[in-house]
Amino acid sequence: MPGFLSFRETPGYLRVMTYVDHPVDVLIVDGQGTAHPRGFGIACHIGVLLNWPTIGVGKSRLFGRHETPAPNAGQWVPLWHPRTGVVIGAVLTTRPRTRPVYVSPGHRVSLDRAVAIVLDCCDGYRLPEPQRQADQWVRQVRSRVPGAGPLVPDEGNRGG
């Protein structure tokens, strides 16, 4: 259900975090933060539950209106709430001539700092390195596990 992604994927994130045994400054979450119909996407959800700084980086748009950002790395335009006009995130070009990513505060991080951090984490690719490697790793593992797919509570993990 659009807008309720966090209820499906947050359990997985929390479980993975129990295995992390090194310092974490801030978490980059694959999805929206405040750029959400109710102002509370999965990045906010996880940040509050862990009481830890989080940034939401969506690979596509869920909510909000915006102009097209210049196709140069580092350029961004505000993502506005369609009715109130409040800025809820940033549409950021992280790699030249590549579609932008949707950055928004998750928890305890301002939008400006979120954009700066995401840019600092980008190393020539569209996604910030932590997210890029996680995406790549998961994709590869899934391709080697029969029947693996996204986590769906109702149907169990099915080996995924």
Next chain:
DNA sequence: GCGACAG
């Protein structure tokens, strides 16, 4: 009623 819809 129609279009939109994170992963």
Next chain:
DNA sequence: ATCTTGTCGC
């Protein structure tokens, strides 16, 4: 999210 052929630009 996943899959697949073809194409574009660096």
